[in-house]
Amino acid sequence: MEDILVPIGVLAIIFGCIYKLFELFVGRKERIMLIEKLQPEQLSHGVAGHLKFSTYFTTLRTGCLLLGIGLGLIAGYCLDPHISYEDSSIIYAASILIGGGLGLIASFSVELKQNKKQN
Structure with a gap:
């Protein structure tokens, strides 16, 4: 049973890391777009x-x-x-x-x- 769980766990970790990496880059673009839309007084408060x-x-x-x-x-x-x-x-x-x-x-x-x- 443990022989099956190790490869599944490794694949899940690899998939999770790749997913988070893509999410990080896409989220960065979205954050930059939101910051460009804000006025300076909204940023200070x-x-x-x-x-x-x-x-x-x-x-x-x-x-x-x-x-x-x-x-x-x-x-x-x-x-x-x-x-x-x-x-x-x-x-x-x-x-x-x-x-x-x-x-x-x-x-x-x-x-x-x-x-x-x-x-």
């Missing part, structure tokens, strides 16, 4: 009412993500003595992902508050 987040908050995002991952590791370590060996890897992975997600949500809320203050 964001497009279609979407919030415009600057790269100024990259450090905040990274810090909140790492803090969340660290807190997730600590939570997984605290739960580990009460869980069997087979389930401990699942607990660690889930706590890391939950902590990282909570960190990114926290950074998003801080960015949202800062954008409302500026506008």
